[in-house]
Amino acid sequence: MVDMLSLLPEFDHDRFDSRHRLVLVAVQRAKHLIQGAKPTGTSKFTKETTIALDEVLRGEVQFLTGKEAREALREAKRSRETETERMAAVTGEDAKEIKKELSVYVDDSVKPAAEPESEE
Secondary structure (H helix, E strand, O other): OOOOOHHHHOOOOOOOOOHHHHHHHHHHHHHHOOOOOOOOOOOOOOOHHHHHHHHHOOOOOOOOOOOHHHHHHHHHHHHHHHHHHHHHHHHHHHHHHHHHHOOOOOOOOOOOOOOOOOOO
16 A cells, blocks of 8 residues: 555655644644634645645644643643633623613512403
């Protein structure tokens, strides 16, 4: 079986330890492009997946492996949790303030009048 990566002139065997890693990096970059990230440079391709693969093969996309990657994931998770906690605290204070302001306009203590029973 012919190694498909050896057919690509831009492929750097020292950069990727396997085809699997190349695919994973290209997939992640394609997700970023689909979500609105700008391409790193000009490309002759139009599809996000092909642009992503082209960028990865040209070495324009940086990625982490091993311990560095695991530490980066932990740090990102900590950042998200901190941001979520901060937003929850702000939202709670804002909700109390909004409810206080709306209480001037809406009085929940008044019960609606009972509807008269219809005669049949």
